[in-house]
Amino acid sequence: MDALRYHYTNSFKYRKSLQNIFSDVLGLHFIDYLSIADLTATTVTIYSSEPALEANLVESGLIKHDRIYTNKHPDNLLLIWDNYYHEKTDEIRQIKTLSNKFQFGFSIFHTDNQLYSFATKNNMENAVQYYSDRLDDLYVIGKHCYKQLKDRKILEQPETAKILSFKHKEQKQYV
Amino acid sequence: MRPELLREAFAARLNTALKSKNQRSNRAQNGVCAKALAEIAGCSYQMARKYTTGLAMPEYATTLAIANWLEVSPGWLAFGDQPGDVNLNIAEDTILAPLDLLREIIFQAIACSHNVTNLNDFTDFVMTVLQDVYKMKADKKTILKMTELAIKSYHYESTQVKIKQSV
Numbered sequence: 085m086d087a088l089r090y091h092y093t094n095s096f097k098y099r100k101s102l103q104n105i106f107s108d109v110l111g112l113h114f115i116d117y118l119s120i121a122d123l124t125a126t127t128v129t130i131y132s133s134e135p136a137l138e139a140n141l142v143e144s145g146l147i148k149h150d151r152i153y154t155n156k157h158p159d160n161l162l163l164i165w166d167n168y169y170h171e172k173t174d175e176i177r178q179i180k181t182l183s184n185k186f187q188f189g190f191s192i193f194h195t196d197n198q199l200y201s202f203a204t205k206n207n208m209e210n211a212v213q214y215y216s217d218r219l220d221d222l223y224v225i226g227k228h229c230y231k232q233l234k235d236r237k238i239l240e241q242p243e244t245a246k247i248l249s250f251k252h253k254e255q256k257q258y259v
Numbered sequence: 260m261r262p263e264l265l266r267e268a269f270a271a272r273l274n275t276a277l278k279s280k281n282q283r284s285n286r287a288q289n290g291v292c293a294k295a296l297a298e299i300a301g302c303s304y305q306m307a308r309k310y311t312t313g314l315a316m317p318e319y320a321t322t323l324a325i326a327n328w329l330e331v332s333p334g335w336l337a338f339g340d341q342p343g344d345v346n347l348n349i350a351e352d353t354i355l356a357p358l359d360l361l362r363e364i365i366f367q368a369i370a371c372s373h374n375v376t377n378l379n380d381f382t383d384f385v386m387t388v389l390q391d392v393y394k395m396k397a398d399k400k401t402i403l404k405m406t407e408l409a410i411k412s413y414h415y416e417s418t419q420v421k422i423k424q425s426v
Contacts, residue, residue, distance in 0.1 A: 097411075101415060135409070
């Protein structure tokens with residue numbers, strides 16, 4: 085079986101459009117981060133309100149250990165990020181939550197192979213219960229944003245950058 | 260300036276750079292891991308922790324080695340941007356961006372600024388892009404490419420808005 089290929093560059097290519105789309109919903113239910121992943125059997129294309137998050141996950145090669153990006157989830161359930169890290173748990177948690185000061189992150193799967201991901205910086209006592217109670221609303225938010233991506237013809241656009249590989253290279257990094 | 264303030268300012272800069280290099284620790288009170296720092300500085304773990312907590316400052320030769328490892332300017336690490344200016348909140352509201360990245364962002368912004376009708380909105384957006392790419396841990400070429408793509412996205416959105424308004 086071929087390895088999944090992950091695309092994050094559209095989050096930069098359509099940064100302004102995504103900023104406008106997501107600004108309508110960020111803040112609702114203390115949501116500070118939202119991304120939409122378009123899933124196929126071989127590719128995962130991510131549109132994010134925090135493009136650096138997915139860029140770092142892909143560039144580090146750690147995304148292959150994050151099992152949240154699959155279309156094998158049940159529909160409309162709260163998928164808590166921490167439960168889907170397969171190995172390299174601390175490193176993935178560092179990139180996805182700690183470095184962005186998120187307190188809690190989760191995703192919701194839609195049967196049309198869409199994954200809506202949310203995170204909050206709010207340090208609430210029972211985040212699981214809070215967001216479980218608002219699952220339907222979050223599902224609608226995800227669907228709304230997906231529709232906006234379609235309406236603005238962002239989903240149909242091909243990736244600009246070449247496919248990014250898993251292989252982690254020794255790279256000079258900006259500090 | 261009092262020596263303890265100098266040490267605290269040094270520790271704040273050191274911790275910022277350590278965090279940027281992912282030398283973090285959930286257990287340490289200041290959130291940074293001093294293990295690798297001790298190796299680079301050629302000192303004990305306890306002494307490295309003193310550097311990160313503002314209880315001690317290394318010799319300049321050691322500071323130079325640490326700065327090279329952290330890929331920051333030795334002058335900045337030792338003295339800060341403006342000697343005498345202690346800013347302990349540097350991680351919260353300051354970006355220490357490399358000059359070539361800043362140059363690229365300014366270049367792209369100027370190149371894309373023609374036909375921009377709302378300069379305030381455009382400037383805020385360029386700042387957003389700067390913050391985005393600053394958070395990226397990737398090779399320089401990728402970061403510069405993403406910078407270019409992101410700034411150009413302003414025009415795509417403007418065009419989409421115009422099309423929508425004309426329909």
